[in-house]
Amino acid sequence: MDYSHVSCAHVTQTQNHRADPLTVLVSIGTHATLQTHLHLEREAAAEAIGKSSSKLQIASFIGAAEEVIMRNKQVILRDTVSGFPKESDMLVITGSTELKLPEGSSSGAVLVKNLYLSCDPYMRGRMAKRHPGDSYVNSFNPGSPLTGYGVAKVLESGDPKFKQGDFVWGITGWEEYSVITATEALFKIHNTDVPLSYYTGILGMPGITAYAGFYEVCSPKKGETVYVSAASGAVGQLVGQFAKLLGCYVVGSAGSKEKVDLLKNKFGFDEAFNYKEEPNLVAALKRYFPEGIDIYFENVGGKMLDAVLLNMRIHGRIAVCGMISQYNLEQPEGVHNLTSVISKQLRMEGFVAPSYYHLYGKFLEMVVPAINEGKITYVEDVVEGLESAPAALVGLFAGRNVGKQVVVVSRE
Amino acid sequence: MDYSHVSCAHVTQTQNHRADPLTVLVSIGTHATLQTHLHLEREAAAEAIGKSSSKLQIASFIGAAEEVIMRNKQVILRDTVSGFPKESDMLVITGSTELKLPEGSSSGAVLVKNLYLSCDPYMRGRMAKRHPGDSYVNSFNPGSPLTGYGVAKVLESGDPKFKQGDFVWGITGWEEYSVITATEALFKIHNTDVPLSYYTGILGMPGITAYAGFYEVCSPKKGETVYVSAASGAVGQLVGQFAKLLGCYVVGSAGSKEKVDLLKNKFGFDEAFNYKEEPNLVAALKRYFPEGIDIYFENVGGKMLDAVLLNMRIHGRIAVCGMISQYNLEQPEGVHNLTSVISKQLRMEGFVAPSYYHLYGKFLEMVVPAINEGKITYVEDVVEGLESAPAALVGLFAGRNVGKQVVVVSRE
Structure with missing residues (x-):
């Protein structure tokens, strides 16, 4: 799988900035293995984030006046993890992102607003240092946002399978907005008469x-x-x-x-x-x-x-x-x-x-009616906000969740 | 599987008799879970064995004059084994057996002369104490001959599938003569243009x-x-x-x-x-x-x-x-x-x-021509005589065998 679509905010500041994630400085730069979609200059970023608040929707205008730069909170993995993961292995930062598909990646890619993120045990393996071929998924890249299953709304689509306003589930970033190039790992959501969060769990x-x-x-x-x-x-x-x-x-x-x-x-x-x-x-x-x-x-x-x-x-x-x-x-x-x-x-x-996604349609035909008829029930453990995501993920391994662990990024 | 067909010689004498297996006393009696086919009285047995030699073919006539009693060397498990098995966990004794199908067991049973016995790693599990249901085969009964795969010649048959003179392979006793009641575990040998011992190995x-x-x-x-x-x-x-x-x-x-x-x-x-x-x-x-x-x-x-x-x-x-x-x-x-x-x-x-014996015919169709055309070869490690059987079986677990470990009881 290709996770290079995930925008990269390379964190240069250290732990003393963690108390308020909005004050974390974001440096510009391209992680060795990732493309960055951040167009901020270092100073501009510092200034923009210095002025930001949790209510701020549009962080700044940089460069050409028509580019809309949005705040983009992200959950970053600091470094590969051995032993029991801690909340402090992750960092919630506020970067920003240009609210459009970047040049060159628009063909086949989608820009999404993330709504619900899924905490799954398999993510533990991706926090460790592994070698290519050790598993069917690669390790996370330290310094980059985690990736994982989520439910998102399409803001802009360069893939004919999706259009603006569609809801999708699949692999996205642990951030507010993501550009997803690996759209083969996205499923369009057709049934919206069940809670959308179910597509991180029973329907995902x-x-x-x-x-x-x-x-x-x-x-x-x-x-x-x-x-x-x-x-x-x-x-x-x-x-x-x-x-x-x-x-x-x-x-x-x-x-x-x-x-x-x-x-x-x-x-x-x-x-x-x-x-x-x-x-x-x-x-x-x-x-x-x-x-x-x-x-x-x-x-x-x-x-x-x-x-x-x-x-x-x-x-x-x-x-x-x-x-x-x-x-x-x-x-x-x-x-x-x-x-x-x-x-x-x-x-x-x-x-x-x-390996079984080819059965997804057959699965939905069985499970959606079963949910609607009350033959199958589902229990979620929901936390609010990306700031709660590290604790929710770590909590999986201590058995703190009761039912499916979900993180709400945004409800719409 | 039912191993109750194996004749039982309950050993009452202790280790000081082991040097010469022919001098071991055999007591008459029925092991708690086995039928005995030994019709000797204790004294008669002692006398017969006292007079026996390795050349002795007919040990004694006991009871009715028409009953032919044959010497029957046997490899007996002394007790359940834990840890590495030793030769001394087994005992080679010389009992005797009536050379006819016993009354009551003739229907469906066969009396065989054993030719080749197979030493197989799975037999180690049967030397241990296990509980019914732990495995697909039961433990050996201490005090009784081991059982296992072998090649044998039918001397008398109460099963219409087999007739006198047939060669068979399947589960038999570690002894010279066996009465096999579980004939569903016996295969008639049709191809005799390959070494008969191959039916303990490549063809078994x-x-x-x-x-x-x-x-x-x-x-x-x-x-x-x-x-x-x-x-x-x-x-x-x-x-x-x-x-x-x-x-x-x-x-x-x-x-x-x-x-x-x-x-x-x-x-x-x-x-x-x-x-x-x-x-x-x-x-x-x-x-x-x-x-x-x-x-x-x-x-x-x-x-x-x-x-x-x-x-x-x-x-x-x-x-x-x-x-x-x-x-x-x-x-x-x-x-x-x-x-x-x-x-x-x-x-x-x-x-x-x-679990795959239903494929045996298909397997033979493939492997017999392959052997005859030299496309497949097979190496056996052959030892002579039941006296050599305990060392051969124990040797498996030290990797002493080179190729398939076979014990020759008799070549005809």
Whole structure:
């Protein structure tokens, strides 16, 4: 994927400016691997931002009088992260952007106003230093805004698939305005009778993840036993509901009483438990699955996977969606019970949503009516403003979110 | 599977009798879970065995004069094993057996003379104490002969699928004569223009394992890169040759210079290396697979699997056939790099041959001509006599065998 469309504000000031992001100085310059769309001179930028306020809509006019320069708050990754990410690994700055498609990038690109941003566990991997080819997505570029899934409104389009005023979801920047050149990763939103934020979750990447992961990867059959870890999260809550709709026996685990209550009372899981209160995960799973687990939807990894392997049934399937317990460890935990894969003839399959985007239309046909008929429900954990985004993202890895973690950049 | 057909000699004497297996006393009795076919009285048995010699064909006549009682050497498991198995975990005794199908078991059963026995890594799991449902095969019963794959000649048949004089391969006992009631696990041998011992290997369970594991589980395509560990073993040598026939690039690893030479010079692998001489397995694999591995045929587990996971390509497949490095550890090693399963969208699938026996005919149609035309070759490591069987089986786990480990019980 090409993330070079993301405008770059190279931060030169240090931490003492973080208290008020509006006072952070923005220097002009092109990050080694990125194009900049900032046309400010250093002094002009300092002046403009010095005068800016959170109400300021038009920051300044620089150069030709017809160029509209808008304030553009951005969430910047300071440097690659190892260990547990902290809020201070990110910086909320206020740069500015020219409110038009830049010359040369207009063909095929779109200029969008970002509305909702999605906090997803896979983003942890992108904060780390990785080598090309290690994964299907590249690392974030330190000094540049994060990128990720979001819902946005098209302000200007150089791509015939989109027109001004369209709502879209897909990969955008963690900022107020983005120029998106990789429009093949954007989906036009047709159904607007559901909350737009749902396109960061149930109707977006997590939704297609749950759908493809369960129906395609797990090969589920009616009556089978299904275990979902991190079950109240963006994906888990849907997998459990899909499995119930198919007629499976479904148990979920989560990390608080509140989440366990959600699983049982809102999402209709047959059983749920708080893994933090279980001294012995193997025994806990044996209690809920005396005959063993046919399908494990894996979001956690580590000790949980080890306990599951001992409780799988012959010919069981493990859809490996995520391993959130491992992402922040310097050295991942060892998984010791993999010989069960042979003796029980298990299939473990890792997958990512983009490999299943061809199913998106079919997925919508199933899930939109199910939402409207109340057969499927969805819980979001919404925070307001880009300033709240770093804490929201970091909170994912501490399990602070209850349901899908969404950041509101703007509601319109 | 039902192993209750295996005749039971319950050993009551202790280790001081082991020096000469012919002097071990055999007591009469029925093991809690097994039927015995021994009709000897304790005293008569002691007397018969006291008089026996290795040349003795007919040990004694007991009871009705028409009953022919044959010497029946057996390899008995003393007790369940933890850690590395030792020769002394097994005992070679000389019991005797009535040379006819026992009353009541004649319908559907066959009496066979065992010719060749197969030493297979999966047998290690059966030496351990396991619970029903832990695996697709049960543990061995301490005090009873081991069971496993072998080639045998039918002496008497109560199953219309087999007749006297037929050669068969399948699950039999580690003894000279066996009554097999689970005849659904027996295959009649039609092609006898290849060595009969091949039906413990290339034309038996290891052959169908390699065939199903490679063609069915790995979903291979011409031009893909294939890595095989334990590559000179019964299964690995075939997988490498199948992959070469399909037009793949194939690298194998083994544990000695002799085996590495075999891989390159006899089996035609593109490259091979001695894993014991590699200080860094990740770097070694990177050297042989600069663009990554599409298919890993897993026979080893542990550190090898960890190194492979870091070298897999996106959408790679890992056929998990065995993990021989783990079978003798009190606590299996941890595998740390499983998050690669997600980021690289890998499929890991454990499998066992019996799930693919429906392909046996198709497999023979492919492999027998290939053997006869010299397109596929096979190397066996043959030891003579049941007395050599415990050392041969234990040797598997130290990598002492070069090629398929076979025990000759009798050549006709």
